[in-house]
Amino acid sequence: MIKVKGLTKKFGDFTAVNHISFEVNDGEIFGLLGENGAGKTTTLRMLATMLKPTEGTAEMGDFDILKEPAKVRASIGILFGGESGLYDRLTAVENITYFAELNDMDKESIKERVNYLVKAFGMEEYANRRASKLSKGMKQKVAFARAIVHNPDIMLFDEPTSGLDVSAIRGVHEFIRECKRQGKTIVLSSHSMSEVEKLCDRIGIIHKGNLVDTGTIEEFKEKYNNPNLEEIFVRLVGGKHEH
Ligand SMILES: Nc1ncnc2c1ncn2[C@@H]1O[C@H](COP(=O)(O)OP(=O)(O)OP(=O)(O)O)[C@@H](O)[C@H]1O
Numbered sequence: 001m002i003k004v005k006g007l008t009k010k011f012g013d014f015t016a017v018n019h020i021s022f023e024v025n026d027g028e029i030f031g032l033l034g035e036n037g038a039g040k041t042t043t044l045r046m047l048a049t050m051l052k053p054t055e056g057t058a059e060m061g062d063f064d065i066l067k068e069p070a071k072v073r074a075s076i077g078i079l080f081g082g083e084s085g086l087y088d089r090l091t092a093v094e095n096i097t098y099f100a101e102l103n104d105m106d107k108e109s110i111k112e113r114v115n116y117l118v119k120a121f122g123m124e125e126y127a128n129r130r131a132s133k134l135s136k137g138m139k140q141k142v143a144f145a146r147a148i149v150h151n152p153d154i155m156l157f158d159e160p161t162s163g164l165d166v167s168a169i170r171g172v173h174e175f176i177r178e179c180k181r182q183g184k185t186i187v188l189s190s191h192s193m194s195e196v197e198k199l200c201d202r203i204g205i206i207h208k209g210n211l212v213d214t215g216t217i218e219e220f221k222e223k224y225n226n227p228n229l230e231e232i233f234v235r236l237v238g239g240k241h242e243h
């Protein structure tokens with residue numbers, strides 16, 4: 001379970017994330033939906049212990065991000081959009097293996113797990129190709145495999161499908177659903193309404209650093225008396241929630 005408690009990040013005078021609180025139950029997919037600059041990446045970076053909150057904290061499973069950041073890092077898998085962060089000179093398999101070694105996995109389980117992931121993601125054809133020679137979608141699959149090689153209970157995915165083509169997006173969605181079936185707890189960010197509608201059990205709408213509302217998509221539709229999530233979103237982020 002994830003419990004986010006009054007999480008805040010200021011960069012100088014500017015408040016990027018403003019006292020946000022939400023919870024994600026085990027086995028749930030929670031979607032952070034917001035415009036460019038809303039504070040999604042900043043929130044996820046704090047949860048991943050990559051960035052220190054100005055105020056507030058969060059519990060990731062059994063561990064607090066401020067008190068036990070190393071234990072948090074060991075129990076989460078993270079994937080941040082944009083750069084895949086792979087080592088160009090290592091092959092797909094070497095990239096995944098290297099990350100497993102960093103996570104102190106033993107040789108046998110690394111081998112087993114890497115073989116499983118190569119098959120699960122359909123990476124057989126380019127498993128031994130250098131990262132520099134992979135397409136964007138291929139890199140994204142390797143980055144996913146790497147992020148979860150240590151089989152973490154919690155996964156944080158920042159815009160996991162941005163820049164991918166239709167079939168790659170479907171592949172990523174299928175993968176995220178499979179993680180859910182395995183009981184993983186997942187937080188992802190997105191600006192795509194259709195993506196969160198397809199994947200998420202619950203969503204939080206973030207605007208200018210404020211968490212404007214949270215709930216299931218059905219709850220949003222009922223509460224705002226509108227079957228169209230996009231219209232609800234536009235109404236909620238229509239400039240009423242400045243801080
Ligand atoms: N290191 C930083 N220093 C100063 N300001 C920052 C820093 N990182 C983020 N910000 C600002 O914080 C705000 C939130 O940024 P963030 O990257 O969290 O947004 P986002 O919701 O992920 O947006 P996008 O959809 O474009 O990825 C933005 O106004 C951004 O300019």
Ligand SMILES: [Mg+2]
Pocket residue numbers: 040041042158
């Ligand atoms: Mg972002």
